[in-house]
Structure formats: C-alpha cells, structure tokens
Amino acid sequence: MIDNASMTALIRRALPDAKVEIVDLTGTKDHFNVLVRSGSFQGVPLMDRHRMVENALAEARADGRIHAMSIRTEILE
16 A cells, blocks of 8 residues: 555656646555656657656555556646
C-alpha cells in the first residue's frame, strides 16, 4: 500500500514540475488512476511519457505497494 502523497513525491522526484492527480480506485491503496502533467513531456512520444512515470514509480511497483495503475499524461505548458 502507498498513499497519494508518497506517490506524488516519487513522481516529482523524477519530474519536478509535475502536477499529479491520483485516484485510489478500490480504497485499498494499491490500484490507481494517475494523471501527470509536466513540461518535461514536451516533444516526448506518449509511450515514452508513460515510461517516465513508470520509471518514477518502479520501486513501489517492484515491492508491491502499487499493484495496478492506469496512467494518463499531458503536456504542461
């Protein structure tokens, strides 16, 4: 299990300008919808943006704190 603040901190460590919105889908703090807006996504293909978010959360995925996650990314202007 991981809380929204911890997830946001992990994402912002990799993408400091990120605006992050997280929805806990099940109330169990391990299934999430994640929306990340960042200027770092400018000129980056969609799949690579998702990889950037996945990489930021890799530790939490590997140790099981995040079981399932849907990612949306948008360019922050």
